[in-house]
Amino acid sequence: MTQENDKNALVYLLAGFGLGALIGxxxxxxxxxxxxxxxxxELGDKIKDLKGKTEEWIAEQRAKRHANGATEEVGA
Incomplete structure (x- = not known):
């Protein structure tokens, strides 16, 4: 369970950095x-850029979570 908490903390940390960068x-x-x-x-262009990057990041995180779940099922 500690490893899951570490992952969540990292996600929140990265989200915080991303939000700070966006505000800046x-x-x-x-x-x-x-x-x-x-x-x-320019603001509209940046928002479209950010939206695309966010969607890519979310897709990557879902794929990683799915892959980790499949690995745990096979290993269990």
Whole structure:
């Protein structure tokens, strides 16, 4: 059970870093001296990028969890 807690702690740590990076990126874009339409366009692009990366990461985590579950079933 300790190993599962370690995995959960790592996931929360990585999620925290990701959220911090997202907040920093948004703040940087919003405070940059650019035209509003240009800023909104960049922000939209960054959000689409982040959405794609998040979906990839979630798919990877699900695949890993599925693979680990299958390994445990075979090993048990």
């Amino acid at each position: 990126a948004v703040a940087g874009i919003l405070f940059a001296p650019k035209a509003g339409s240009e800023t909104r366009g």
